[in-house]
Every structure is written in C-alpha cells, then in structure tokens.
Amino acid sequence: MKYASEFRDPKAARALLAEIAATCDRIGATRDKPVHIMEICGGHTHAIFRYGLDRLTHPGIEFIHGPGCPVCVLPMARVDECVELAERPEVIFCTFGDAMRVPGHRKSLLQAKAAGADIRMVYSPLDALEIARRNPAREVVFFGLGFETTTPSTALSIQAAAREGLGNFSVFCNHITVPEPIKALLDDPDMVLDGFVGPGHVSMVIGTHPYDFIARDYGKPIVVAGFEPTDLLQSVLMVLRQIEAGRAEVENQYARVVPEHGNPVSLAAIADVYERRPSFEWRGLGEIDASGLRIRDAYRAFDAEAKFGIGYGAAQGRTVVPEAEGCACGAVMTGRMKPTACPQFGKGCTPDMPLGALMVSSEGACAAYWQYGGARGVAAR
Template sequence: MKYIDEFNDPDLARRLLDDIHATTTRPWAMMEVCGGQTHSIIRHGIDQLLPDSIELIHGPGCPVCVTPLEMIDKALAIASLPDVIFCSFGDMLRVPGTDRDLFRVKSAGGDVRVVYSPLDALEIARQNPGREVVFFGIGFETTAPANAMAVHQARSLGIGNFSMLVSHVRVPPAIEAIMQSPDCRVQAFLAAGHVCSVMGTGEYPELAERYKVPVVVTGFEPLDILEGVRRAVHQLERGEHRVDNAYPRAVQEQGNPAAISMLAEVFEVTDRAWRGIGTIPGSGWRLSPAFRAYDAEHRFRVTGVRTQESGDCRSGDVLQGLIKPNECAAFGTICTPRNPLGATMVSSEGACAAYYLYRRLDTAPPAPPKEATPVG
C-alpha cells in the first residue's frame, strides 16, 4: 500500500540505523510528541535498535490522556442527566473519572453513544429534536477543525439542541512548558506530523531558537521515525537547532488554510489544564463568544465537581517523560487496560497501553537479538 509498505522496508531501515549509529558520538535525549509515534516505536522495537546513548522520551501527545479529570467528571455528570444523549469517540468511554467512567454511566441507564464523527452527533440531534445531544470534543489540532465545522453547521442549520463539551489542547505551548520544567532532559523534539499537516510549522522556529532544540516534523511509520531520529541526531551533533520537515508528503509550511480559518472563526485560545501536568497558559481552545450558545459547559453549568486522582497512578509522571510506564509500581498489576487507573493505560495512544500491549513489562528492556531484523 502506497506510503505504508514502502515505509516499512527493513533494508532502508538498516541504512538509516547505520547512519544514526555512525553519527552518534555522545548521549542524546529526544522526545516524540505524539502517542501514535510512541506506539510505533514500541511496536517495532525502534528504541531498542538505536544506540544505547540515544533515549526516546515519551511525550504528552495523547489527547485522551491529557484531558483533565475535572472535564471527565463534567462529562460523566452531563451524560447522567435525563433527556441527554451523550456522544463520544469510543476511546473516551473507559477513561476513569474520580469514581466511574462513561461505560458505567451507560450501564446505569445513561444514553451514551459511540460516534465516528462530530457530524454523526449532529445528525442524532437533528433526528431527536426533543432531546439535548452533547458531543465530547477533545483532541489536538488534528481533530479540532472537524469539531469546529460541526458547531458551525449546527448554527447554520438552526439545530439548537446540539452542544459540545470542548477540551481541545495545542501542542506548541506544551512543548514550551516541557522545556521550562526544571526536570527537563529533552534535547530535541520529534514533532507530530498530523498536527503540522493542519497548522503548518510556523509556530516551531521560535521555540527551536529560544530553547536551542532541534524540532523535526515526523510521520508515524517506522522509516518516518528513524528518519526523524537521524535528522535530529545530525543537528545535535553539529550544534544546530532548527525546524526540519521530515514529513513533506503530508506537511506544508503553511498547513491547511481552510482548517486554520475555521478554527479561528469558531474557537478562541484559552488556558487549559492537562491531566497529570497542570494548567498551561494558552494551550487550549474553547468556543468563541459567537458560538458560546453551543458550549455544553455554559449550557449545563455543571457545578460541585470534586475530583480525586488515584493515589497509585503515576500517569502524570509518564506524561511528563519523567518515568517510563513500566517504572510505575501499579503498571501491569493493579493497573491494566481492563482495569485502568489512569488514561495512559486505556487510551489507544497512551504510553502505558503501548508498553502493556507490546509486553514491555520489565523496567530494564532486554537487548535486541544480535541478528534481529530491525523493522518490517
């Protein structure tokens, strides 16, 4: 399949690995921003094929994982209301709130439905004019344009029983927060290619210059990631710090102008809390005043939410790259995908889920076999 099979070629992977090994002369730590990249890295054992002196730090790039507990609890409260149809992508249903999740709300009689698009939720609202339909709008810049379009269409079509619980977050402010942390060890970033396909690369040069870190825009197939690592290593070894687009088949510098225009019309930038990290200034979107009537938080005014994270879960440390998932005492024991303590275990892009799925259960990963085929 074009752009998939050709980016899993083991011969090309070996050539990239040889270049990385030959170029690396000192220890380097780089962070892959996106959870999709983390899963590809762990699935293909890419981190185990790199030189021992290169560490890949898993970043907070999973929108399900960073949705704050308070927002999850608000979603649970709204979904429990009579005459509400609560619509969400499937990966949110098992994310734990303080004392339950959306599956438990559904089993208790709540009308919780899995949809594949916010437009599906809009159609449900059109078909059920006597009920309130709420869509749980989460995600990074990748899903925000579709959610903005759904709200825009709701207003254009006069569908007044539709609203959205918005918890969108933005990647560049998160990178800045990571670099400002006193515990930061990141020396380069593998930026998320799908985010940049929407927003372009314009926000990254300033970050690269201010914090003296290379930022390499990277895709998700094994060769994409190896090429991103290779370019980052070359910059680090030369003492450079610039933005490098290693995903040109999907990313243009200007991004997607139509999507950016829709975002600017429907949303406005706001401070946003990230689960396990805290509030990052300017890191989120909310509905702009012109569309505030479609804001579920504004419409339902849920109050009295008291949140409490699990005392055994260290997902916050995982999201900040301070520990690997298998360094948490709860990992794989009292915390599993069937009984998750934190969102990083239940999400399809969560780092804990990747380590569990691909059996990275030991704190010290085994060395790869001497004659191992790298990827493919």
C-alpha cells in the same frame, strides 16, 4: 500498500539504523550518557514500540514519551464532568471510543452507560450532528476532544449546526493545543531534553512554524515526523545530525503530508469558532496559560459548558479532583517516568482495571508498553 510499504522497507531501515549508530558514536552518545529525544505524539510512541525501534536503535538514544495523547492529558475532573452531563436524562452524550474507558473519580463513561446513561460512540462530530437531527426532543452533546488534528471537524460541525439553527446540539469543548505544553516542559529545570520528534497529524493542520520557538528560544532541534518506521528513523537521524552540527532548527521529514503553513481551510474554521482559554488544566502539568480552546460568544448556543453551567462555565468554579492513589499518569505522560517504573503498572493498573487514562487510550504510553512489551517492559507484565 503504496505510500506505506516503501516506508517499511527493511533495507532502508537497516541503512538508517547504521547511520544513527555512526552518528551516536561520533557525538559520544552512550547508554550512560544518552541523547534524550521526546516524541511528542502518542501515535509515535505506539509506532516506536510496535516496530521495536526502541530496541533496534543505538543504546545512546533515549526516547522520552511526551504529552501528545489528548485523552491522557485530560484531568480526572473533566471525565467527571462528562459523566455528569451524560447522566442527565435529557442528554444523549456522544464521544469517541478512546474516551469511553478513561476512569473518572466516580466512574468512567462506559460504566455510566452500563448504568443507563444514553452514551453513544461516534467516529465524527458529524455523526453526533445527525443524531441531533433525528432526536429533536433530546439534547445531544458531543465530547469535543483532541489537539489541532480533530479541532477543525468540531468547528465545522458547530458552523453547520448554526446554519441549520439546530438548537439541541452542543459541544463540551476540550480541544487543546500542542505548543504550550511543550513550552511548559522546556521551562521545567528538571526536564532533560535534547531534541524533539514533532507530531505529524497536528502539523498537517497547523504547519511547522508554531514550533519555531523550540529552536529559536530554547536551542533544541525538532523534526516533524511521519508514522512509519523509516519516517521515525529518518527523523531521529535528522535530530542527531542537527545536534552533531550544533544546529537547532525546525525540519519537516513529513513533507509529503505536512505543508509549511498548514491547512488554510482548517485554520480558518478554528479561528472562526474558537478562542483561547486564559488557562486549561492538564494532567501532570496543572494549569497552562492559553493551552485550551473555548467556543466564541458568537456560537455560545452550541457551548455545552454555557448551556449546562458545567466545567469552566460553572458559576461556582471547577473542582480539582486528585488522581487515584498510586497512579503515576502525570509523571509518565510528561516523560519523567517510564510506564514500567510505575508501581501500579501491570498490578493495580491493567487494561481491564485501569487506574489512569494512559493504560486504556489507543495513544497512551502505558498501553503501548502493555501491548508491545516496551523497552524491556515485558518482565513487568
């Protein structure tokens, strides 16, 4: 447990909580006039509720759950396109387990698998690459999903397929980027945000400078954070101290993992394989300019959109599919609503019968509230 237990030390946590409370008192943060801090990453949301930090911190702290769950932000139309690909008889469709139960307009991938589609859960795109090697007569499509954290592994797999000339392997690319949706939220006049806890795993790849605009252009502090309880408490304290001092900077609490300039090998692979899409649709946010990645023409043979004429590669254009009636995933995912405020939470939407992705994704806010009770969310169950 070395490098983990010391970040779960109760004595250190109590000291940080006391400092947070004292700082909140000094800046006048109260339950009625809280400091709104958005944790961008869904992994942070789950850690906050797993360790009860929402109940332990000063009532002047209001955690706002951000759009940092890559499964959750996918619009329903993309799930439908996955099912359409998976139901082709020549296709073996490979996906991370998180995406299996996300409902589409017609069905989820899990339901498509139960109906006979050849859908396989993998832990890495390299697993899908190996399936392609072993099944040369079948088309193997990997569901490329995630923020900058998982983007390099998909890029490296495409590069490997190109070197091998593996023509039966392709990627349905749904990789997205963190800074652009944060800018969209900051541009929303109805959003009240005082600071950010920045994503740790994403920042391990891209570094800290892509967040400079948050402090420079919007005057909001952001602290890149780790995932243990004292990581998060220290990061919240760092945000509060910036607010108290009238500063707005990008700070790195997670320096033991996150380098300032990111991972050069990963960034090189991303730059080689991908380019920015003109725009990409996000659940709850709509189309956001340059927020998604697509596969460059040099690797077009491994682009499932081009190969199968689907999604943004469809000649007739994409179909916009509305969310299920009563589903508030968009409002929850963008921090406009707490999960327990959704009238379907725990009633029409449960882990067994979900209406939206946030209830079944391992990083979804609704799943965190359901599993850990959330901020006074137990009563809603």
